[in-house]
Amino acid sequence: MADYVTIESQALTRAIAAIVAAGGSSAEEARQVAESLVGANLTGHDSHGVGMIPRYVDSLLEGGLLVDRRPSVKLDSGALLALDGERGYGQTIGKAAMEMGIERAGRHGACIMTLANSHHLGRIGQWAEQATAAGMISLHFVNVMTRPSVAPFGGSDARFGTNPCCIGVPLEGQPPMILDFATSAVAQGKMRVAHNKGEKVPPGRLIDDKGQPTDDPRYVVIPPWGALLPFGEHKGSGLAVVCELLGGALTGGGTWHGPHDGSRRVYNGMLTILIDPAKVGNGADAFARESLAFVDSLRQSPPAPGFDKVRIAGEPERETRAKRQAEGIPVDGTTWEEILAAGEKVKVSRVETMRAAGLA
Template sequence: MAGITLQAPDLVARIATILRAAGSSAEEADTVAANLVLANLSGHDSHGVGMVPRYVDAVLEGGLKPNTSVKVQLDAGALLTLDGQRGYGQIVGAQAMGLAIARARELGSCVMALGHAHHLGRIGHFAEMAVAQGLVSIHFVNVLSRPVVAPYHGGDGRFGTNPCCIGVPLPGQEPFILDFATSRVAQGKMRVAHNEGRQAEPGTLIDERGRPTTDPGVVVVPQPGGGFGALLPFGEHKGYGMAVACELLGGALTGGGTWHRPADQARAVLNGMLAIVVDPHKLGTADAFGREALAFVDWLRQSPPAPGTDGALIAGEPERAARAERQRHGIAVDAATWAEINAAAAKVGLAAA
């Protein structure tokens, strides 16, 4: 079977149909599908429509609850504690950020703790919500699923890819959106590489015996010994430290929980997120902030390009370039991923597309 290239609206329609068949309302299905396709448009196929087979499995096993809203557990002004109740992360995450944004605009800042959300997807989406309102946001996220990242100097998976994200509005310019996994690469990128038959970069993975490997399948499918390999943290001890911080802040502090048990086969992916949202105007530094931020970004852009490069980029620029390219030429979905999506559709009674 060959892969397929679709324009974004057509891909959204197909994914929304599957999600409706899996139990979501039309509005929820459309919102989740649009969010997934936006990840593909942004160049992050790891967080795009390739997640649908896992979502369908999670719904069928009861770990993901369609048509579920965020629940307020604590409202203490600038402090919000929220429960995602295993709802779609694209839904409860946006609801949680909407509450945090409103509170930051009112009070100047908000610390929002969200636990028990199903897979939140691309965390940069939530930072984009904040910067669109002129707000700064910082996000620490943990992942409750089969642990796929090894500690620095460790030999097996002990925690998830635990993303960190920072969004900063830049007056009159596109925002700074830093969104990264604390592993060398995202787990979903290894799924995509495995499906496309590509090897991983050296220094990215270890196999189930703790040895270096470039085979992405070691973290995607069970290995001959019955276990899995693991991703490595980025930046050696520095990325490892950031990953632990995301587990402690996104998991422990939010009340969503941390991973400290043997791996299981559950398909649900739960996230906790600690978000800090700040209004520069309420802080009293808006004028200096805008002036200094633009001056610094301009200073960076004046750096001469390194040989073989187009010069320094600002976080968020690659995603915006990818969106423009894929809006024009469509989104390519490899054959293996498209087959998995069609298999997921069959599980909820739909014919293959």
């Protein structure tokens, strides 16, 4: 296998959808899961892309991931919505949950939505993009229920997950601002990608199983386990705790505070706050005017050395999307081998996957 394979996005979507469908999902769910994962690769977030399929297949075969689920409603009081993901694919659970929340925010001006027990929700920025496309502001606080991978500030072993935070803000006549980040110094999936590529990690990201600094991503991929560090020392650590309390304790999905059982499942809890800017303050026109004036002022800042311009959150992803849609998506050889092996576990042969991806 070559160091990399480059696959056209639609072909990669077909290949991944075939594996998901072979696991028992309907054709519609398989399409949604594949499009979401490939969409993460298109934006440059390979950590949340097709490389997750081996993990999903293992979780499915263990019984931790269930197919063709819909969010169940635990509470619906209009502007307050409590949902349970029923251990379903986060790509379909997340989309359905956001549709419900967006509808209520449009009706009431705002919606506070909790979502518990969803399998991996993927790139959280996708859900902010869904909200901003409907003209809504969205805030997301997410916890991760799987083997802990991040050490708290001042600690020397892993105690919680990468616990992402995301905020989406629509901009009149322009693509939205999508701020989407893990509260760890780097996403756990990026360590898997680096490990598969045989790359080292810059200083300040990791500690080993003895709590000492390391540049080897193996410590968050295979035993003996080390840990990621939070970004910004106490700031990222504090925000991670907030995500655990709001995304886990508040939603009913639970928080992480026990030993890992070795399973491959990844559950997320998410608190989402949706706001219709047309119904707040001086209305949609004032919000649009002030938002654009501020963003334009940022872009007028002279570029610092090493930069070509000032970008707002979401722009790098859109630039990467355009490039990869034109040139194809690079997948490292190790990850591609893992995907082929995952397909075989659900009776999709290597030849079938290669053919679907346009590689055979």
